[in-house]
Amino acid sequence: RKEVEQDPGPFNVPEGATVAFNCTYSNSASQSFFWYRQDCRKEPKLLMSVYSSGNEDGRFTAQLNRASQYISLLIRDSKLSDSATYLCVVTRMTTDSWGKLQFGAGTQVVVTP
Amino acid sequence: DVKVTQSSRYLVKRTGEKVFLECVQDMDHENMFWYRQDPGLGLRLIYFSYDVKMKEKGDIPEGYSVSREKKERFSLILESASTNQTSMYLCASSLKNSYEQYFGPGTRLTVT
Numbered sequence: 166r167k168e169v170e171q172d173p174g175p176f177n178v179p180e181g182a183t184v185a186f187n188c189t190y191s192n193s194a195s196q197s198f199f200w201y202r203q204d205c206r207k208e209p210k211l212l213m214s215v216y217s218s219g220n221e222d223g224r225f226t227a228q229l230n231r232a233s234q235y236i237s238l239l240i241r242d243s244k245l246s247d248s249a250t251y252l253c254v255v256t257r258m259t260t261d262s263w264g265k266l267q268f269g270a271g272t273q274v275v276v277t278p
Numbered sequence: 279d280v281k282v283t284q285s286s287r288y289l290v291k292r293t294g295e296k297v298f299l300e301c302v303q304d305m306d307h308e309n310m311f312w313y314r315q316d317p318g319l320g321l322r323l324i325y326f327s328y329d330v331k332m333k334e335k336g337d338i339p340e341g342y343s344v345s346r347e348k349k350e351r352f353s354l355i356l357e358s359a360s361t362n363q364t365s366m367y368l369c370a371s372s373l374k375n376s377y378e379q380y381f382g383p384g385t386r387l388t389v390t
Contacts, residue, residue, distance in 0.1 A: 199377065199378075207383070209368075209381050252321075265323065266323075266377060266379065268320045270320035
């Protein structure tokens with residue numbers, strides 16, 4: 166079983182619509198969670214951290230459910246520029262794990278006019 | 279603005295060749311990482327370094343080695359390239375106690 170699992174998509178979303186997708190993780194000891202965004206043929210970039218209480222950054226909302234071990238990302242009022250692959254990232258839990266991340270394979274979102 | 283640069287965007291090498299991939303960051307970050315990214319598998323950690331001359335194995339170190347002689351530079355070496363090392367290679371850096379990693383543009387390596 167993969168440590169971080171994501172639906173690869175693609176999620177085809179009309180412009181202006183809302184899209185949401187989840188990611189599950191297997192290590193219950195993971196402490197920190199993030200969403201990274203990767204545009205086609207580009208490098209990944211941090212989109213937002215995910216906090217236990219949930220957090221918003223503009224049109225993006227991230228939630229964490231520790232009991233069920235999943236995190237989610239919701240994008241409201243989708244823009245064409247939101248088309249990208251969204252990578253779910255959790256921290257690795259070993260004694261020397263500071264800075265080490267476990268990446269999911271990504272969920273592709275395609276926003277259509 | 280943090281900048282991570284990689285020596286080549288595209289590279290084609292023959293089986294058995296020794297391959298050097300260079301990564302340079304300009305933000306005085308302590309941590310540097312090498313990943314490979316393959317479809318359906320996501321990013322997998324090859325090696326990382328917390329300090330100059332320090333290196334630690336990631337999840338898939340076999341067939342690779344690294345060098346960090348200066349803080350800003352982290353090199354990945356394929357001792358004898360094989361076709362299964364055809365992949366996108368991404369370098370990243372971060373501050374000592376930060377989980378935010380900054381990535382370079384990647385090197386797409388093809389081994390024929």
